[in-house]
Amino acid sequence: MVPAVRAVELLGYFQDYQLTWSFLLDQLVTGVTLGSLYGLIALGYSMVYGILKLLNFAHGEVFMVGGYIGYYVLTWLGGATDPKLPIGIVIALMFATAMLGAGGLGVAIERFAYRPLRRKRAPRIAPLISALGVSFCLQQLAVILFGSPPKQYDSFAFDGGSFFEPITIGPFRIQRMQLFVIVLGVVLMALLTVFVARTQTGRAMRATSFDIEAASMMGIDVDRVIVVTFLIGSMLAGAAGVMWGLMFQNISATVGFQVGLIAFTAAVVGGIGSLPGAMLGGLAIGLGQSFAIGYVSSAYQNVTVFVILILFLLLRPSGIFGVPAPQKV
Amino acid sequence: MSDVPPLPPDAEQSESSGPRIGADEWVARSGERSAHAGLVGRVSASYERVPKAAVFAFFVVLAAMVPLLSAQTANDQYFLRVGTVALLFALLALGLNVAVGFAGLLDLGYIAYYGVGAYGFAMLSSDKFGIHWQAWLVIPLVVVVSALLGFLLALPSRRLVGDYLAIVTLFFGQIFYIVVTQGYRVSLLGLNNDLGLDRANWDLTGGPNGIANVDRFNFFGLTASSERAYFYVTLVAVVVVFAALSLANRSRTGRAWRALHDDALAAQAMSMPVNWLKLLAIGLGAAVAALAGTINAALLQGAFPDDYNTQVLIIIYAMVILGGAGNLVGAVVGALVVEVLMLEGLRPQTPLSDWTSSGRWVVYGGILLVLVATIRPWRRLGAILAGVVAFGVAVHLIVAATTAHGADGLLNTGPVSYGDGGWLGWLIRHWLALPADTYATGTRAPFNAALVLLIVLVLVLTLLHGWARDLLMIPTIWLAGFVWETRLVLEASGPTRLLLLGAILIVVMTARPQGLLGKPRVEVV
Numbered sequence: 047m048v049p050a051v052r053a054v055e056l057l058g059y060f061q062d063y064q065l066t067w068s069f070l071l072d073q074l075v076t077g078v079t080l081g082s083l084y085g086l087i088a089l090g091y092s093m094v095y096g097i098l099k100l101l102n103f104a105h106g107e108v109f110m111v112g113g114y115i116g117y118y119v120l121t122w123l124g125g126a127t128d129p130k131l132p133i134g135i136v137i138a139l140m141f142a143t144a145m146l147g148a149g150g151l152g153v154a155i156e157r158f159a160y161r162p163l164r165r166k167r168a169p170r171i172a173p174l175i176s177a178l179g180v181s182f183c184l185q186q187l188a189v190i191l192f193g194s195p196p197k198q199y200d201s202f203a204f205d206g207g208s209f210f211e212p213i214t215i216g217p218f219r220i221q222r223m224q225l226f227v228i229v230l231g232v233v234l235m236a237l238l239t240v241f242v243a244r245t246q247t248g249r250a251m252r253a254t255s256f257d258i259e260a261a262s263m264m265g266i267d268v269d270r271v272i273v274v275t276f277l278i279g280s281m282l283a284g285a286a287g288v289m290w291g292l293m294f295q296n297i298s299a300t301v302g303f304q305v306g307l308i309a310f311t312a313a314v315v316g317g318i319g320s321l322p323g324a325m326l327g328g329l330a331i332g333l334g335q336s337f338a339i340g341y342v343s344s345a346y347q348n349v350t351v352f353v354i355l356i357l358f359l360l361l362r363p364s365g366i367f368g369v370p371a372p373q374k375v
Numbered sequence: 376m377s378d379v380p381p382l383p384p385d386a387e388q389s390e391s392s393g394p395r396i397g398a399d400e401w402v403a404r405s406g407e408r409s410a411h412a413g414l415v416g417r418v419s420a421s422y423e424r425v426p427k428a429a430v431f432a433f434f435v436v437l438a439a440m441v442p443l444l445s446a447q448t449a450n451d452q453y454f455l456r457v458g459t460v461a462l463l464f465a466l467l468a469l470g471l472n473v474a475v476g477f478a479g480l481l482d483l484g485y486i487a488y489y490g491v492g493a494y495g496f497a498m499l500s501s502d503k504f505g506i507h508w509q510a511w512l513v514i515p516l517v518v519v520v521s522a523l524l525g526f527l528l529a530l531p532s533r534r535l536v537g538d539y540l541a542i543v544t545l546f547f548g549q550i551f552y553i554v555v556t557q558g559y560r561v562s563l564l565g566l567n568n569d570l571g572l573d574r575a576n577w578d579l580t581g582g583p584n585g586i587a588n589v590d591r592f593n594f595f596g597l598t599a600s601s602e603r604a605y606f607y608v609t610l611v612a613v614v615v616v617f618a619a620l621s622l623a624n625r626s627r628t629g630r631a632w633r634a635l636h637d638d639a640l641a642a643q644a645m646s647m648p649v650n651w652l653k654l655l656a657i658g659l660g661a662a663v664a665a666l667a668g669t670i671n672a673a674l675l676q677g678a679f680p681d682d683y684n685t686q687v688l689i690i691i692y693a694m695v696i697l698g699g700a701g702n703l704v705g706a707v708v709g710a711l712v713v714e715v716l717m718l719e720g721l722r723p724q725t726p727l728s729d730w731t732s733s734g735r736w737v738v739y740g741g742i743l744l745v746l747v748a749t750i751r752p753w754r755r756l757g758a759i760l761a762g763v764v765a766f767g768v769a770v771h772l773i774v775a776a777t778t779a780h781g782a783d784g785l786l787n788t789g790p791v792s793y794g795d796g797g798w799l800g801w802l803i804r805h806w807l808a809l810p811a812d813t814y815a816t817g818t819r820a821p822f823n824a825a826l827v828l829l830i831v832l833v834l835v836l837t838l839l840h841g842w843a844r845d846l847l848m849i850p851t852i853w854l855a856g857f858v859w860e861t862r863l864v865l866e867a868s869g870p871t872r873l874l875l876l877g878a879i880l881i882v883v884m885t886a887r888p889q890g891l892l893g894k895p896r897v898e899v900v
Contacts, residue, residue, distance in 0.1 A: 101541060187830075
């Protein structure tokens, strides 16, 4: 059969609504929203990997715990339907508590699971297995403490549902909640960029990620830098957890593992260890996933992410922003 | 091989901080020292003189006699099934050991090869597609396909550091699960009709329901149909794989794997084909996993997606890590211990957990074992245990005196009654203050808080030293018993087991990275 005819027949596979411009733009907006969430989580993976060369499997669970903390603060303040305080304050409190709680959890994980191994100069595989154990333990602990059915945020009920009404900006239709997620994500990333670029601690972080031994010889307190890295990364993940809950209405014990896996892929695609890479990788994965949901099937969204990962590993293993690292002996 | 001689005084001091200087010389002389060291030394010395093959044969004969033993009990079928599953896990642990233990590669897609084996067998010999090939044909085919899949998967990440392999393989395990659960409505871009296929949607894997009515193993007209037959089939597989892997471990390739494990860059500099070695380790592991998968499919007469998810992967990892990565005996022992004690012993209402009183003795025994192994001298351990009992009884009396129903729940010990055990029975019933029917009233919050407090206490314990730690250990152990009886035992078959397995990974990696049976690595500085 003639290829052109074949292509036209392939178009017949799509539904009519899938071939409109507005559907395409909707997928774009969804992808950017997802991407900013993944980017926030990917930053934590990337920062920790940059400094410790450790794949912190437990980071996805920190995100999940942030989501649960947000849920319990919301419930404690009266729930979405009948909040005791103005909505803005409720949401701000949710974010503040979740970020503090997640940050504390991240620091505790570093202190009790990774630092003892670092002290012992364990082989490279040891902290990875430990990280896998921490991730699994937190997941099961969440099932025991919070139950296995997902917790409902009910954020549709906020302010009579106006958070999910679409508004129009140029050609784009965007829900206020999506706009909120994107803006907050960009603000947090910008704050992080300024922190790393401008402050003394940020400079210490960059030096440590460049060469941890040389940094400690230059008088940098490497342990403190590592704690700060875990704290910031986990706070971002905690914020992302609340954003996830607000966006998708619910949070469950297993969501952290799935989202964490995708966010780590985003960090790899962007170039692990690079902060703009993590953000851009998150965006790329978010867009890929949203187009896969829109045009292929929601069941195979993770397969799409996996294909992107494999393609990057084959064609550009160091990622979008990564520099191929020379092996040092 | 399990006896680690005591450290010399100088090594003991330097152990806690950094590498042990001079430890390599000391290890080199450990053999001659242990030959002269008391009764244990003499016994282990005479054990060393027995040929390894004879020891191996002895344990194989011992395992082969298990069905004779279980036939004497009332629950013959149950014990045979537990034995078969334990051996199946031993097979899986042996296979995982190739990548993780020998070559030091974190293969997190291992569970997918297990699933490929099971689904491959199920597709090629069941009513699903009406294909009923014999097992002698299907098993080699599936094993080879799985090994090739392992090769293919490791290919894109072969040039990169190990962490990329971890993420690619972990993702692959997830994808396998998705593909299997979604594989009941495969449509090739909706073009099935154009391609001359009879249906719009293909059902390849049965989706969430899996594939049922899978054939039993069928070798040249002989059909393995009883529990006993599968026990022996699995035992033979374990023996063959164990022997093959221990030969492989001693071969040129095995030495190369160990070199790769210790330092990939140095191994490459020694002109070892590093990439090929990695692929070989992953592929060999995948082949063993697929073999286990075919056995599982024939045993269950079906392939179901939830037998091949991440939880099972973590279970296999806990087995390998507990036994000691890189140690074949360790992998088998780890698998047997975890399956029999933690998976079956904690599952409620089985003949086995009746013996362990719903897993209670497994947990208390485990705590006691850890205390015995870590606390020296003996009188300190005795003081702590006496303190725990005294503390518990005191709390019980105070709670009983001050509240109405706070201490109503005495230990419910399953079939065993401690109603009349003299003072010992009284202590067992009264060392915990358990409120009656905690779950019936729906109160979870205080016990959840107790669980979180327990975790915090255990973490704080790792920071303390000396008498402060001994003192804090008393309420911690008591709280562990309290949390177990009030909260964890009720979900022992689900998240609690998995929580304990995950904790094994962390604790073993922090406290004893070589596992129960491994020898400590010697860092030569």
